[in-house]
């Protein structure tokens with residue numbers, strides 16, 4: 001085991017989700033419709049990942065930006081409640097905390113995001129001495145963070161030089177330009193973790209297999225999430241397929257990808273082989289679909305363990 005004080009440092013965006021469910025129709029300009037339920041919770045891919053990984057008994061710290069407002073309090077309280085270390089989160093003097101309005105229709109959803117302070121996170125916000133005390137760096141939502149985007153290769157290179165392993169989940173590009181220097185960046189990324197649609201856009205490939213083949217010459221491990229079809233990984237030698245742990249009645253799929261990442265990375269920092277990490281990722285992705293929102297199913301290691309055995313018949317003691 002490592003003697004470093006922090007297992008995983010997450011660098012990324014912070015916002016709240018305002019989730020509207022059971023909506024009577026589609027919104028139209030000049031009209032009004034009713035949503036029959038609402039939840040206001042911790043949002044953002046990076047924060048959901050950090051919170052859920054902490055609930056898998058990893059020591060997690062966060063570096064990001066928030067505003068000086070009530071949403072910031074909600075973000076910090078939610079992370080602290082799940083024991084994520086927040087002392088390196090910077091408060092912006094000029095921007096509000098970001099927020100996403102989520103309109104949920106059956107299993108799919110439409111999101112509108114106000115980025116706020118997440119636009120300002122920059123490389124100067126990263127305390128590299130602090131980072132050197134961690135084992136692993138995770139960065140998410142590349143396209144949503146203009147302030148740090150141009151320096152992401154430097155961030156990953158420095159993390160590798162400091163002896164950390166690294167992971168990157170790009171998430172969706174709201175501009176749909178998919179402009180990312182993969183050839184330059186991926187050599188410093190231990191685990192590249194897009195979903196299937198994101199992979200196809202970034203590589204201009206026609207299939208997951210082709211996308212992986214395009215990246216193989218310069219990537220390390222490639223992990224591709226594919227919704228209820230499960231996931232596929234390239235571990236540097238073999239292609240490994242993982243079916244989903246089927247949940248026929250998902251409450252919602254918010255944060256399934258981030259929860260998958262949490263399970264995978266928990267396995268990875270424990271030294272498990274990629275095949276086992278992939279299985280743990282699929283399990284925690286499925287666990288996420290059993291409760292509302294991105295963090296609802298990850299209250300504590302004990303509740304995660306209970307859902308794993310009761311819903312998926314899988315013995316898991318994080």
Ligand SMILES: Nc1ncnc2c1ncn2[C@@H]1O[C@H](COP(=O)(O)OP(=O)(O)OP(=O)(O)O)[C@@H](O)[C@H]1O
Nearest residue numbers: 195225226227230244247255256257260282285286
């Ligand atoms: N309905 C489902 N039932 C069981 N498992 C699921 C379901 N949906 C997703 N998963 C699991 O969660 C993993 C991640 O989900 P998905 O592919 O939707 O990620 P994503 O598109 O990155 O999600 P996100 O919107 O959270 O970023 C999948 O690989 C799968 O193992």
Ligand SMILES: [Mg+2]
Nearest residue numbers: 171195257258
């Ligand atoms: Mg995703």
